[in-house]
Amino acid sequence: MDTLKGWVHEIRDMGGIKFIIIRNRDGLHQVTLPKKKVPPELFERVGSLNREDVVVVHGETKDSKARDFPTELIPDAITVVNAAETPLPLDPSGKVKAELDTRLDNRFVDMRRPEVQAVFSIRHTLLRHARAYLDAHGFWEVHTSRIISTASEGGTELFPITYFDKPAYLSQSPQLYKQMCMAGGFERIFEIATYFRAEEHNTTRHLNEATAIDIEMSFIEDEEDVMRVLESLIHHTVAGIVADCQDELATLGVALTVPPLPFKRLTYDEAVDLLRSKGSDIAWGDDLGTESERLLGEEMAAQGHEYYFIKRYPRNKVFYIQPDGKYCRGFDLDCKGVELTSGGQRCHEHATIVSRLEEFGLNPASFTDYLKIFRYGMPTHGGFGFGIERWLMEMLDQKNVRECILFPRDRHRTTP
RNA sequence: GCCCGGGUAGUGUAGUCCGGUCUAUCAUACAGGACUGUCACUCCUGUGACUCGGGUCCGAAUCCCGGCCCGGGCGCCA
DSSP states (O other): OEEEEEEEEEEEEOSSEEEEEEEETTEEEEEEEEGGGSOHHHHHHGGGOOTTOEEEEEEEEEEOOOSSOSEEEEEEEEEEEEOOOSSOSSOTTSSSOOOHHHHHHTHHHHTTSHHHHHHHHHHHHHHHHHHHHHHHTTOEEOOOOSEESOOTTOSSOOOEEEETTEEEEEOSOSHHHHHHHHHTTOOEEEEEEEEEOOOOOOSTTOOSEEEEEEEEEESOSSHHHHHHHHHHHHHHHHHHHHHHOHHHHHHHTOOOOOOOSSOEEEEHHHHHHHHHHTTOOOOTTOOOOHHHHHHHHHHHHHTTOSEEEEEOOBTTSOTTBOEETTEESEEEEEETTEEEEEEEEBOOSHHHHHHHHHHTTOOGGGGHHHHHTTSSOOOOEEEEEEEHHHHHHHHTTOSOGGGGSSSOOOSSOOOO
8 A cells, every 4th residue: 555645736537537646746646546446435526626635645556557657546545634725826737827926926836836846956956065065175164143233344235124222234245254254263164145135126137135155265375266166166066966956957958067177267358358349348447237247158158168257357346355456356257147156365464454445435444343353363365155046047047036046035025 | 226018817818009799819727517548638518807096088908197016127236
């Protein structure tokens, strides 16, 4: 006797024989009820089942004549654990497509779809392999606080919250804490961090709550030490997904290949030259906008590079990145024209970081807590923040970053 | 923040430009019925919708104004 637990995916009533397709995380399974081989009461009761009822089926497994199933269950008992109401808010079988907004409004039903489960199975596998890689290379996993007291980090807008009677904000990056861990002698750390960004963007690749693999490492020579960790991390993680997720990739129709090492290095100067040769009027020192990133992505694809670094940015990129003449030691990692990672070698000397703040028109006096960590023995260090949702979106050719996070928070959505 | 686009049964759509049997299309869903090997089962019957408010007009799903909601692009984005 075997037991099958799951959701009623479909009922095909042929009159004298009935088929119930049961769906669970393992896939689809067939329950077959020939009129003369199952209890009459059970045969009749199948008519009262609804799609998406949760059932437990007891019966005998036999070889099946079905095209899609090697075996089938001939039941002697079917227990309805919980009936589903009708009509359903959307069709989990995918016969009738639903818009993303409808799907997200009813995410728990949407999550029953094999395509959605494939994305999140791969997401889990991605994190499993990334953790294993970082662990094998001496990185400790840490959890830093998401609640910060001041907006002194500059840059993006923060979400204000109330912390008892004090104002506070949701963290937009674990950057300060990662650097504090370097000052604290942890040498190599990573964090699977949540980022909150209060920007009113409205695109298919932005979230107001996103997740990233953040690492920081000490005693580096330059940013190349960090970049090597990043490219190896990607290489090994993708290899792990290819090895473990063939079913999921097939469900999504994605042909995933492991990107060869080392990744292409493009300097900012080369990127600007390339863009100008393609007709862009970008000036030296300008940020690479969406259009520029897209153009570079096309050009790199033409050269056979899916993933590529852009390094040696102008020194005005970010204040805490180590300057190097007119350049700095920051880098981005792009994939197919979309930025996935931002990182670099950080300033580690107190005098340098103070002069960098002044260079950026910021007041060192308002960075007292941050500056303190550079005063009592700070090693050279660097790291990166690597957006998980964006990576998955590019890897799995998803059209919208919201496909790669269970409960997206965007400009308008705070539920579910 | 700027600029486009959209809102029709539970779901996804046709119709809107050019107002008139639209008594609103089709699929799926749902309800009932037929069928002993389906596998998007098939077939028959039925149920179910024009985002809200105002305006123009003999007449508004369709045109105009406003609200609400949503999508997308750009900007922004340690």
